[in-house]
Amino acid sequence: xxxxxxxxxxxxxxxxxxxxxxxxxxxxxxxxxxxxxxxxxxxxxxxxxxxxxxxxxxxxxxxxxxxxxxxxxxxxxxxxxxxxxxxxxxxxxxxxxxxxxxxxxxxxxxxxxxxxxxxxxxxxxxxxxxxxxxxxxxxxxxxxxxxxxxxxxxxxxxxxxxxxxxxxxxxxxxxxxxxxxxxxxxxxxxxxxxxxxxxxxxxxxxxxxxxxxxxxxxxxxxxxxxxxxxxxxxxxxxxxxxxxxxxxxxxxxxxxxxxxxxxxxxxxxxxxxxxxxxxxxxxxxxxxxxxxxxxxxxxxxxxxxxxxxxxxxxxxxxxxxxxxxxxxxxxxx
Amino acid sequence: xxxxxxxxxxxxxxxxxxxxxxxxxxxxxxxxxxxxxxxxxxxxxxxxxxxxxxxxxxxxxxxxxxxxxxxxxxxxxxxxxxxxxxxxxxxxxxxxxxxxxxxxxxxxxxxxxxxxxxxxxxxxxxxxxxxxxxxxxxxxxxxxxxxxxxxxxxxxxxxxxxxxxxxxxxxxxxxxxxxxxxxxxxxxxxxxxxxxxxxxxxxxxxxxxxxxxxxxxxxxxxxxxxxxxxxxxxxx
Numbered sequence: 001x002x003x004x005x006x007x008x009x010x011x012x013x014x015x016x017x018x019x020x021x022x023x024x025x026x027x028x029x030x031x032x033x034x035x036x037x038x039x040x041x042x043x044x045x046x047x048x049x050x051x052x053x054x055x056x057x058x059x060x061x062x063x064x065x066x067x068x069x070x071x072x073x074x075x076x077x078x079x080x081x082x083x084x085x086x087x088x089x090x091x092x093x094x095x096x097x098x099x100x101x102x103x104x105x106x107x108x109x110x111x112x113x114x115x116x117x118x119x120x121x122x123x124x125x126x127x128x129x130x131x132x133x134x135x136x137x138x139x140x141x142x143x144x145x146x147x148x149x150x151x152x153x154x155x156x157x158x159x160x161x162x163x164x165x166x167x168x169x170x171x172x173x174x175x176x177x178x179x180x181x182x183x184x185x186x187x188x189x190x191x192x193x194x195x196x197x198x199x200x201x202x203x204x205x206x207x208x209x210x211x212x213x214x215x216x217x218x219x220x221x222x223x224x225x226x227x228x229x230x231x232x233x234x235x236x237x238x239x240x241x242x243x244x245x246x247x248x249x250x251x252x253x254x255x256x257x258x259x260x261x262x263x264x265x266x267x268x269x270x271x272x273x274x275x276x277x278x279x280x281x282x283x284x285x286x287x288x289x290x291x292x293x294x295x296x297x298x299x300x301x302x303x304x305x306x307x308x309x310x311x312x313x314x315x316x317x318x319x320x321x322x323x324x325x326x327x328x329x330x331x332x333x
Numbered sequence: 334x335x336x337x338x339x340x341x342x343x344x345x346x347x348x349x350x351x352x353x354x355x356x357x358x359x360x361x362x363x364x365x366x367x368x369x370x371x372x373x374x375x376x377x378x379x380x381x382x383x384x385x386x387x388x389x390x391x392x393x394x395x396x397x398x399x400x401x402x403x404x405x406x407x408x409x410x411x412x413x414x415x416x417x418x419x420x421x422x423x424x425x426x427x428x429x430x431x432x433x434x435x436x437x438x439x440x441x442x443x444x445x446x447x448x449x450x451x452x453x454x455x456x457x458x459x460x461x462x463x464x465x466x467x468x469x470x471x472x473x474x475x476x477x478x479x480x481x482x483x484x485x486x487x488x489x490x491x492x493x494x495x496x497x498x499x500x501x502x503x504x505x506x507x508x509x510x511x512x513x514x515x516x517x518x519x520x521x522x523x524x525x526x527x528x529x530x531x532x533x534x535x536x537x538x539x540x541x542x543x544x545x546x547x548x549x550x551x552x553x554x555x556x557x558x559x560x561x562x563x564x565x566x567x568x569x
Binding site for chain 2: 250307
């Protein structure tokens with residue numbers, strides 16, 4: 001069990017998402033940085049869809065009320081366990097009573113705390129993710145607050161099912177190194193790959209050129225629902241009236257202002273704004289770590305490239321899992 | 334290779350000189366495909382969308398079929414290796430589709446129009462130039478059909494509103510409206526299923542729980558069901 005000692009307003013329990021219920025109006029929810037959550041679960045030998053805690057705002061402190069293995073992935077946020085530094089992308093053992101504190105992130109926007117076995121909340125419609133509109137899933141259908149006690153999927157007194165984590169623990173390289181995506185000329189901007197969508201050709205050639213060439217800043221009106229961007233703007237060649245239709249996380253909608261909004265995990269699962277493109281599923285994790293004020297750059301890809309990117313991500317995770325299992329064998333032998 | 338936006342060159346509603354909606358098939362990332370039916374957004378067309386949804390749900394590679402308003406989103410389990418063949422199959426399935434008549438359930442909802450639960454009734458009056466009584470009568474007259482679900486858990490897109498009371502969406506969305514809000518957005522009307530933000534004009538309120546995540550299915554209403562609004566009270 002873990003007890004929340006301090007948290008910002010928007011820490012939530014998330015797994016990889018709620019799928020197959022879009023036709024009831026239920027969006028996916030799920031971790032904004034799905035790769036970080038997946039790596040946390042790999043480090044702990046958890047089920048690949050085990051739930052963790054997504055922490056977007058600090059401070060965040062928890063007390064382990066039982067012995068537990070845990071992993072910290074995502075944003076690098078100067079974490080300490082009873083004052084001892086815990087590196088990012090790391091898993092280790094915590095003893096009963098120890099306090100884990102997350103500091104101000106040096107990079108990235110969201111940290112993920114995973115525990116051996118996963119956070120034990122009841123799955124609703126097939127997922128443990130928190131659904132904000134309608135308030136279900138996750139922990140009581142709401143963000144976490146001080147005093148909340150979360151069960152882990154292990155019974156009291158039991159250690160991790162895979163065990164083999166030394167007290168100092170071990171870690172992996174950040175995925176930015178394993179799945180690099182770089183853009184010549186800028187270290188500051190975050191590149192993400194975009195597949196053009198239905199109304200792409202409805203925008204002027206000049207504004208589309210700027211869409212690909214110019215940076216788009218993530219404005220303060222950005223959260224799990226969507227990122228509102230500020231940039232050169234998109235000009236429609238003529239007004240476009242859309243009928244409400246299903247959308248997926250990553251869809252870039254363009255309201256009348258011409259300043260796009262990337263719909264994300266908590267977005268409505270349907271929309272009526274014209275769509276210029278979709279940030280490919282394989283790159284949603286990069287968006288999940290984009291901070292307010294940072295700028296994005298869009299890289300145009302076609303369907304084959306978007307598919308290949310998804311395969312590349314799956315392969316990366318499979319190889320990481322293999323390496324982690326190997327590491328455990330060495331310890332246990 | 335030049336990345337293509339549309340899977341095939343199809344006259345699009347955005348092209349100059351075409352005022353009708355044309356059939357369009359487009360990509361939403363690597364795994365989702367949006368099919369937009371040509372022509373009107375009316376009940377006969379929507380019945381073909383429901384039929385298409387049933388046909389596609391049987392395809393083994395399909396993860397989910399999501400009907401919209403005269404359109405449908407297809408979510409596949411894996412990115413298709415041959416996108417053109419999926420598009421061809423989708424087009425054939427549409428050509429074969431027929432009007433599916435669903436004997437859905439019928440719901441009568443008591444609505445209190447105006448007052449605290451209908452804060453934007455005056456804006457609809459201002460936009461349409463009609464009286465409160467006319468608006469309420471026109472809103473409560475039709476038998477509405479649930480075309481599709483979307484927006485938020487349990488929310489129903491309804492077809493059949495009288496176009497005379499159509500009112501544009503609000504410039505600034507309202508941050509929090511209670512569940513059960515009856516509102517008008519453009520030429521559509523609907524009832525919110527839970528508390529949340531809305532850009533529509535709320536004209537009334539009804540007591541109804543449209544969604545229960547622990548129920549199977551979780552949404553009370555489904556495409557093909559019908560709703561009639563009863564005028565419980567009009568607060569001026």
